[in-house]
Amino acid sequence: MTTIFHVTDLHLRQALPGHNGHVHRLSRHMPSLLAKLAERIEAVAPDLVAVTGDLLDVPHALLDREPGYDLRALTQGALADYWLVRRWLESLGRPWMVLPGNHDHGPTFDVVFGSEPVTRHFGPLAVHAFHDWEQAGNQALRIGTPRRHFEQVIAAATEETDEVHLQHFLVRPHVDYHYPLLYGDADDIARRVAEAPGRRLLLSGHWHEGTPMVQLGNALMGGCPAFCEPPHRYRVFRIEPGQPVAMQEEELGASFSPDTRLTILDRPGLLTLPPGTASRLTPRPDMGRIVAGLAGMGHLAIASPWHAPETDAATWRGVQYAHDAFFQDLPANVGQADALCIYLPQGEQPGRRLPAEAITREPELVPRLAALFGIAPAEVTLLTTDPARRAAAVAAGAASPDLGGPMPDGEAILAAAGL
Ligand SMILES: [Fe+2]
Ligand SMILES: [Fe+2]
Secondary structure (H helix, E strand, C coil): CEEEEEECCCCECCCCCCCCCCCCCCHHHHHHHHHHHHHHHHHHCCCEEEEECCCECCCHHHHCCCCCCCHHHHHHHHHHHHHHHHHHHHHCCCCEEEECCCCCCHHHHHHHHCCCCCEEEECCEEEEECCCEECHHHCEECCHHHHHHHHHHHHCCCCCCEEEEECCCECCCCCCCCCCCECCCHHHHHHHHHHCCCEEEEEECCCCCCCCCEEECCEEEEECCCCCCCCCEEEEEEECCCCCCEEEEEECCCCCCCCCCEEEEECECCCECCCCCCCCCCECCCHHHHHHHHHCCCEEEEEEECCCCCCCCCCHHHHHHHHHHHHHCCCCCCCCCCEEEEEECCCCCCCCCCCHHHCEEHHHHHHHHHHHHCCCHHHEEEECCCHHHHHHHHHCCCECCCCCCCCCCHHHHHHHCCC
8 A cells, every 4th residue: 555645835935035915825834834744744654745836935026037126035045945845855754756836936946856756656656746837827738848758657558557646736626716726738638647547646736725536537636725724734645556545634723822922013104114116115114123023922914905005006916026025125134924914995895906815804804813823812912003903903802002193113013012
């Protein structure tokens, strides 16, 4: 029997600054969550640990090579973070396979992982990893080297073939979503793996909610939920010749201890200067002191309104550029916030430019973040200059001191938080 431990979509950031705009992707907590996961892996004692892409959450400015950003520093951050993932994999003391996803950065991924084999054998079972990339319109295609690999694998299949295909994007089942989740050539891949002789198991990531496993001819396929999101799920597959594949989905559970303190810092007026250049969030001079002080108290989430003058006209990607640059402006010796929560005023609709599930409505700021972090609202402090948001936080059971004025002094902010 071969046991495969499948985990996907880590979206890790450590040396990389900032945070994904989806607040529930706990990029900055991956090292501690991976340490807990290592204990589960040790208990399962799998033959293979497979990580199917989005290892890192690389800022879009680097992926898009956007001018005006410090791409050199972002590249160094990505390299350091890939080495962090690689050291974790090697610490497991078991065979592992990884492949990139659409949030990975090809050049640095290849420096750290490019030399790893894309096929491994476990007795009669062969495991193939396909390093596919998104093409036009964010739609992945199996072309070039991975396509040639796929064609060879399919051509060589016999009735005795027993194999696993690892890939980031979905082949099946269909998921209705505004962003492409399936390969552009998913119909072709699905037909070929279903019709080829022998048997194959296709393990994907990418769709963070995960899918059931579906049988299509000779192939069983589906996507594992993203590990970066609570409750941090993963799957264990047990494969034995002549037997149906057995799958077990498990989870780490709560991300944090319930008595952890959470400070939510409302960005406008507290961390950035009044709007100047469009789409740029200009940090106040003492931003590093404020973030370092608050981060030392427990968890720190930055709340940032979508309908701010600096971001109102931006696309979702533009908003993420702006926040990545803002986090990159923190001094190197200052920690980063644990989460970024982009929110909409009450009654506003996200509209077509925004991924609806990423957006928190203003009155839900405290309840949603408290639930996400597994913390009671009484452990939460919201620091804001907006009276309506303060009132909503207090109504939700959180503390929200009056900071008295549109641009409070940094020391006054820290004092209000209890420092
Ligand atoms: Fe992902
Ligand atoms: Fe993805």
